[in-house]
Amino acid sequence: MLDLRFSDAELDERRDHITNFVREQVDGAGTDGAVLGLSGGIDSTLVAHLAVDALGAEGVHGLVLPARVSGDDNMSDAERVARELGMSYDVIEIEPIVDSLLGAYPEAEGDRTAVGNARARVRAVLNYLVANHESRLVLGTGNRSEAAVGYFTKYGDGAVDCHPIGNLYKAQVRQLARHVGVPEDLAAKPATAELWEDQTDEDEMGFDYETLDTILVSHVDGPLSADVTAREHGIDVETVETVRRMYERSEHKRRAPASPDPLE
Ligand SMILES: Nc1ncnc2c1ncn2[C@@H]1O[C@H](COP(=O)(O)OP(=O)(O)OC[C@H]2O[C@@H]([n+]3cccc(C(=O)O)c3)[C@H](O)[C@@H]2O)[C@@H](O)[C@H]1O
């Protein structure tokens, strides 16, 4: 497997590059700061740290948005992040909103993916309620590994104004998080979307992030063929091809919606 970790000098450079990016996005939009969802996971925790670095604690508003399936430990970690960074935050239970959607369309009851994605979309609505009301930008927390395989909800956690860590692979997210002072228990946590009970990213995707990152860097974003990637890294060629297909099939999530070509 590839070791994607940055050198110490690169870590500082990356941190500065991202904090400058956040400042430029907020200033360029003429807004007064940023809002983001805090899940207690490593992606949102890292973005919160970088955003507070960039904008100061008063420039960042956190939303902790528990659902029925959210772990209490994750929600208390999310609050801990906001408190330790000194940023303002609200805790808003989203399940009554999800229940009301299902009351309006009961056919989706029990459909794990549809309901899970609705949770992510309810969070997006709340992020934008705050963004509109307080003149803030919504910060995305997606990284390159998730984006490449479409492992996010279209117009849910994907509905954001910019992606500060959008160029980082998951291993780099963990490393930069440790570098900026994210506590080790958060930096080491297994990734979970928490859209339904006991969900973990690696179980659902069917491979681990180390394998995913290696395939992305070598094959999907890099120059190696599927066969060479598999041989060089000791990965099944089927897994390499699965990742490639996930990348191709999720192209629509990374683009603006299509319209017909103009008539000649
Ligand atoms: N070719 C195409 N061109 C244009 N649009 C296309 C399309 N194919 C599907 N679509 C549309 O896209 C929809 C499917 O996309 P979507 O609604 O996103 O749904 P889908 O990709 O099925 O599910 C989201 C996945 O992301 C995972 N996730 C979500 C949120 C957070 C995280 C996390 O890591 O925290 C992970 C979740 O566990 C699940 O595996 C279809 O219902 C259709 O509306």
Ligand SMILES: Nc1ncnc2c1ncn2[C@@H]1O[C@H](COP(=O)(O)OP(=O)(O)OP(=O)(O)O)[C@@H](O)[C@H]1O
């Ligand atoms: N309970 C929640 N409250 C607020 N925001 C949430 C909640 N659950 C998810 N989100 C938002 O959706 C984003 C996507 O979730 P995702 O699981 O990919 O990231 P994460 O939890 O920060 O890190 P990890 O992938 O390691 O679990 C989160 O970063 C966060 O912004």
Ligand SMILES: [Mg+2]
């Ligand atoms: Mg998570």
